[in-house]
Amino acid sequence: MSNHASFFENVVHNVDRAAAMTTHPPGLIDHIKICNSVYHFEFPLRRHNERGEEYYEVIQAWRVEHSHHKLPTKGGIRYAAEVNEDEVKALAALMTYKCAIVDVPFGGAKGAIQIDPSKYTKEEVERITRRYTHELAKKNFIGPGVDVPAPDYGTGEREMAWIADTYEALNPGQLDALACVTGKPISQGGVAGRREATGRGVFYALREACSNADDMRELGLAPGLAGKRVVVQGLGNVGYHSAKFCREEGEAIIIAIAEREGAILNPAGLNEEEVLQHRRATGSILNFPGATNIPDSRDALELECDILIPAALENQITGDNASRIRARIIGEGANGPTTPEAEAILVGRGVLIVPDIYANAGGVTVSYFEWLKNLAHVRIGRMGKRYEAAQERRIVQVIETVTGKRLSESEWAMLSKGPDELDYVKSGLEETMVLAYHQLRETWKSRKDIPDLRTAAFLIALEKVARDYMELGIFP
Ligand code: GLU
Secondary structure (H helix, E strand, O other): OOOOOOHHHHHHHHHHHHHOOOOOOHHHHHHHHOOOEEEEEEEEEEEEOOOOOEEEEEEEEEEEEOOOOOOOEEEEEEEOOOOOHHHHHHHHHHHHHHHHHOOOOOEEEEEEEOOOHHHOOHHHHHHHHHHHHHHHHHOOOOEOOOEEEEEOOOOOHHHHHHHHHHHHHHOOOOOOHHHHOOOOOHHHOOOOOOOOHHHHHHHHHHHHHHHOHHHHHHHOOOOOOOOOEEEEEOOOHHHHHHHHHHHHOOOOEEEEEEEOOEEEEOOOOOOHHHHHHHHHHHOOOOOOOOOEEEOOHHHHHHOOOOEEEEOOOOOOEOOOOHHHOOOOEEEOOOOOOEOHHHHHHHHHOOOEEEOHHHHOOHHHHHHHHHHHHHHHOOOOOOOOHHHHHHHHHHHHHHHHHHHOOOOOHHHHHHHOOOOOHHHHHHHHHHHHHHHHHHHHHHHHHHOOOOOOHHHHHHHHHHHHHHHHHHHOOOOO
16 A cells, blocks of 8 residues: 555555455445445635625535445535545545444445635535535435435534525425434434534443453553543544543543644643633633643654544544554544554554544434434433333332432432433443444454454444345345
């Protein structure tokens, strides 16, 4: 693999490595690897310069559906100035494998608009988003059973609400119209816990990886996430929530956080919320009280630590810096942060890489729950919450009778609240991430020729997608 392979070529490289361990006919593997539909389009945006004069800008946009073996296809929409078709294809392909690993019944897709959203007014971003949705609808590239976008780098709940609203306007009376997009605000059909889902999933993934005493011994680490020194690259939605849950629920220590403008280090531990507030107030994470500045944020990746969480963009850990990375575990919050050259170096040094197509699958997993909620037209847990609470109360009453001890009001409230939507979402996500990790690890350890978790992940995904194609009768 050359140093200059494209992102999509890197994904194909990973698929090929796993495919070499299967007995599927080459035609089937070739069919799985390619992107089924690539839609590139342009549309004009009317703007005004400082003198109030009107001009038009041409906006580049894409939607790529990688695999139609299951419908709808699913994946986020990225707003970034540097985005290109190869990147969207790579990200769409990763979505296919990601969904297969966590048993989310979708094919993979990804969309992008080539803009830096900070250079546009809110009204312009809204117009761009609505026009993009129109263009997708015209070509049947969006719909609850066709292709369902979600947030990604540079987009969030606001954009998803505009997409849902535009789609509904174009499809009046369509009962399931809200399921055309996920990651919506809760008031617009979103689900509790979607915003933090990817970061929460990264936490569950790392907690599982760290719980295996044998694997930790091989890395020279004690079992458990508690006390592990973590470096996080990116304080966006994924990085922020990965840090938050690793710190709050996993008791890890966030020793450094890197952003575009630089990085900060404090071996005693950083609080991501305070750092975010500081960045909002000053425009930079640098000069955070008690922390040391690292002017070049790339240097943060090379800090001495136990866990590195790249949660920004692709191609961050490359053949150039891999030999200087000192983390023992890498938890890939971003998509494609590690190139194959870097991976070969790191795996050779015994570093445990928890791969993106598993580690960041929490987002699409909870998107799946949101989609189900929209199709069911009922808040998750609405039917059972009171019933469960009554059951819990009966059990607590029996405990009080048997022990002769009266529980306090707060103990009563805690033990008999009944599950709400967020409880179900968290429980469904945890179950998904835990099961998938053990499947990955067992596959990795089951064969001497599987060098790492990523190869195991691609192998599992490939087997599932191939089986679907066979069952469809497309390949005998
Ligand atoms: N953009 C996210 C990802 O890369 C979420 C996709 C989704 O929820 O459909 O996994």
